[in-house]
Amino acid sequence: MVKIGNIEIAEFPLLLAPMEDVSDPPFRAVCKQNGADLMYTEFISSEGLIRDAAKSRQKLDIFEYERPIGIQLFGGNVDSMREAAEIATAARPDLIDINYGCPVKAVACKGAGAALLQDIPKMVRMTEEVVKSTHLPVTVKTRLGWDEQTKNIVEVAERLQDIGIKALSIHGRTRVQMYKGSADWTLIAKVKENPRMHIPIFGNGDIDTPQKALEYKNRYGVDGLMIGRASIGYPWIFNEIKHFLATGEMLIAPDLNERVKVAKQHLDFSIRWKGPKLGVFEMRRHYTNYFKGMQDIKPYRTRLVEAPTAEAVHEILDELVNAVEFSTSLSVL
Structure with a gap:
């Protein structure tokens, strides 16, 4: 130890x-x-x-x-x-x-x-x-x-x-x-x-x-x-x-649901510590990194860094998850 x-x-x-x-x-x-x-x-x-x-x-x-x-x-x-x-x-x-x-x-x-x-x-x-x-x-x-x-x-x-x-x-x-x-x-x-x-x-x-x-x-x-x-x-x-x-084995990389969950937790912590305005504003620098390398993320990322409230951020993140799930279900069909 x-x-x-x-x-x-x-x-x-x-x-x-x-x-x-x-x-x-x-x-x-x-x-x-x-x-x-x-x-x-x-x-x-x-x-x-x-x-x-x-x-x-x-x-x-x-x-x-x-x-x-x-x-x-x-x-x-x-x-x-x-x-x-x-x-x-x-x-x-x-x-x-x-x-x-x-x-x-x-x-x-x-x-x-x-x-x-x-x-x-x-x-x-x-x-x-x-x-x-x-x-x-x-x-x-x-x-x-x-x-x-x-x-x-x-x-x-x-x-x-x-x-x-x-x-x-x-x-x-x-x-x-x-x-x-x-x-x-x-x-x-x-x-x-x-x-x-x-x-x-x-x-x-x-x-x-x-x-x-x-x-x-x-x-x-x-x-x-x-x-x-x-x-x-x-x-x-x-x-x-x-x-x-x-x-000696790799864990499975976090999927979109896990990334969204942790991003929301991070945002909620940020608001509790910094207040609703600064907490939302200073969280913006993190979104690019949370979803780095994921396909079709750019339009959502742009909206995330412009969202003025926590509620708006949560809605965009939920929309992102739903859009990807819908796209995945279509590809399966």
Whole structure:
């Protein structure tokens, strides 16, 4: 059983990656229902928390059914990160995670996220202060390095472990790569194989099928997998991977009825958390992914992203199911 501090997760845990504007409570709810073992909030600005910004405070919302869950923080100021960790601890998550991996300019240009990969001494100071400020286990998510010339993750992992982090998630790209090209897991494996390392090491990047999950588990020896983009609109990937790891067999892919059911659940969660107007609006980004690859979906997708109310969305989804069932019955005849 993999443990983060005193928290038992699973024998080979599958983690939902923290994703801005994606991994909010409604999305986390459907991922939890479909097999995610450990989840994180969207990343939260340390400066926003200490200024009591409404958007940052709302991201602290967590629910009992989500546990174990971590609150992820980012920032470029050591004192602000320490104070933010104290605020986050009061929200009663199971752990605190620090984001040293976000590559986007809006974050990195402020000296936060992946920018800390250019200043390892500051990264270590910041992490140490966060560890000291909370009784909760502290984990880190980062990348291989800033660019091809600074892939120093083996050294970074040792230094972060030495000052008290309890687990490390590594995305197999540099900051300069952003999300382009293929993730390089060879350095993730070197971290895991390092005899000095004793904390769990989770691999992240390009895990989008059960077959690849098994291959990377066996080839790179990580303690678990963190899954991000592949789960967007497809929360079933967690249970599919678990089933394949246990049996070597693929689960049957969700049919239209299952996709509609989960999309409705996601929408209902969204409305309960954000209210009827914002809940409907922010759900629109998910419909394309829920029905990706399905035939004759485009006209319905267009209507879904324009529907103004939950009732209208439900009607369109029901119409979609009925239309496909009718088409199927005709083809049988």
